[in-house]
Amino acid sequence: MTTTSAAPPVPVPARRTRRPRARRTAALSFKYVALIFFVILVLTPLYILLVASFKGTAEADPSNAWALPDAWTFDAWRQAWSELRPNLLNTVYLVIPATVISTVIGSLNGFVLSRWRFPGADVVFLFLLFGLFIPYQAVMIPLAQLFAGLDFPTGIPRLAFAHIVYGIPITTLIFRSYYATIPEDLIEAARMDRAGMLRTYWSVVLPLSAPAFVVTAIWQFTSIWNDFLFAVFLVTNPESWPVTVAVNNTAGSLVAEYNLQMSAALLASLPTLVVYILLGRFFIRGLLAGSLKG
Amino acid sequence: MKGIRRWGPGLVLVLPSIFLIAVFVYGLIGWNVKVSFSDWRQAEETTGFSTSAYSELFPPGTDPAWSESVKHVLLFTGAFMAGTLVLGAFLALLLDKGVKGEGFFRAIYLFPMAVSFIAAGVVWRWLMNPAPADRGTGLNLAFDRLGLDFLANEWFLNPTWGAAALAIPAIWALTGYVMALYLAGFRGVPEELREAARMDGASEWRVYRHVVFPHLTPVTLSALIILGHISIKVFDLIVAIGGKQFITQTPAVYMWILIFDARDAAKGAAIATILLVAISLLVIPYMIYTVRTERRT
DSSP states (O other): OOOOOOOOOOOOOOOOOOSOHHHHHHHHHHHHHHHHHHHHHHHHHHHHHHHHHTSOTTTOOGGGTTSOOSSOOSHHHHHHHHHHHHHHHHHHHHHHHHHHHHHHHHHHHHHHHHHSOOTTHHHHHHHHHHHHHSOTHHHHHHHHHHHHHHTOOOSHHHHHHHHHHHHHHHHHHHHHHHHTTSOHHHHHHHHHTTOOHHHHIIIIIGGGOHHHHHHHHHHHHHHHHHOOHHHHHHOOSGGGOOHHHHHHHHHHSSSSOHHHHHHHHHHHHHHHHHHHHHHHHHHHHHHHHSTTOO | OOTHHHHHHHHHHHHHHHHHHIIIIIIHHHHHHHHHTBOOOSSSOOOOBOOHHHHHHSSTTSSHHHHHHHHHHHHHHHHHHHHHHHHHHHHHHHHHSSOTTHHHHHHHHHGGGGSOHHHHHHHHHHHTOOSOGGGOOHHHHHHHHTTOGGGOOOGGGOTTTHHHHHHHHHHHHHHHHHHHHHHHHHHTSOHHHHHHHHHTTOOHHHHIIIIIGGGGHHHHHHHHHHHHHHHHTOOHHHHHHHTTOGGGOOHHHHHHHHHHTSOOHHHHHHHHHHHHHHHHHHHHHHHHHHHHHHHHO
16 A cells, blocks of 8 residues: 655765754764664663573573573573474464465466456455455454354464465555556567467566565565464464464463563564564565555 | 457456455455344354344443453554654654664664564563562663662553553554655655755755655555554554453453453454444545545556
8 A cells, every 4th residue: 555665865966064064963973872772772672582581590580681691591492492393383384385375366466457457457456455454353253153164174274274365465465566567568568479368477477576576475474474363263272373372372371481481482583583684675665565464 | 359358367367366355354244243233142153133242332331341442442542653653753854864874773673573463572561560670570670770760660550551551562563664654755755855945045954844744644644544553453462461451451352352251252243343443444545545646646
């Protein structure tokens, strides 16, 4: 929806010095002080997570939580890994097929709705787009009923199916906006050569699609990995819980030491953080394109 | 190659998606409304017609858990929107011009978006631990050590302002995103306009005030819609921090409790319907507006 894309940086012509140099320096230092202050604020929770996760049980007393560990240890990480491993695997089995399938569907839809249009294509797009905005609570009760009524395979297949279906609007939106930037001439040229729709898609459009695939896949990966709502409503068997549900339960139990809670939270966030660090550029583009999915 | 032979295959390719959305979005919404008007108020499913679920929700006050939830989500939304918009715009303003390492700062401010609300909730629940400083943890302890005791408070367990404290992690999570929106908005203002104002002798602040900010109404509007739509249905974060406590409950959490603990499907569905209506009132006018502007350009 928000198609505000950053304009290419415009070279700023050198301009006359209007303000005294001292005042300008003061303003600039203020900027940096403020920026660094916010960096510290934003990173504080990460700091707490990190130091706590490397503390041993003996040191995991809340009163010295702000201090660095005296003795660094991987114990909490090891324990979190052994507890969360089955759930991490569930999430992996969920997130990979769901991301791949919904990205491919989005690409095909986006192509048709922008470059191989049929009468009423815009109406169909709006019809699909509405699914982007609905609070999923509004379909959750009947969805669970429907799955039960259809004897749909329980656990991960239900979750994957739900993420694929409710992912259609956002993936279609990202690809449609992206394909709108492909020059019409290219499509026309393929048509002149009497190439059919699939042929045009395969040999003209798909080779140009890599950036949109990356943006969409990262978006889907992150939101499916981090999902909690669908998981608690649709998966009743603890063995099939994805990692978010497991982390919430670890954290909610009174017996879990807080260093374990922190390492569990961090462990569950690592894959999305790594993706963000490696591919942050694309992540931001996805955010700006698909910002209406909360 | 005119006509249906040309566009037919495209329609065929999109048909499965149309079908799935028709069933799983529109169909299930209809089904949910039907459940909300049923007498399915206990574990066993029943299908008789009844408005009893709604009559417990309207007028607010009949059901204290519901009216508290609504109060909480309103306060949460107010604090969350104000916090993210002000901080996001401020950060964008700081980064807009002549800052070295812009990419670094941007990446840091945006990283919370990659973290789930559940993981964020784990650490923020600990940071906002309500115990007083002497046996305290988290921020209260830090305030104590820094000599800022007066800042120590009971955070999300405060009966009046607790919901605003719950907004703090949400502000942490989404400020970077609003910053990115505003930054893109600033950069979208043609440099010639800024330069022209400067030629007229306007100070840099006045350039922003009179040239840049007026261009940002659409950005602010989309930010408000996006944040409001996240806020109305807020669920994960509240569950991760407050669990099922009455004092932190929002409508989405209350709905979850109704379905899994009270086994009251009709009332849960009624709340889900109300959430949908609230969000539609926010989003549908915006969708129409966006499509119209898209057509004009």
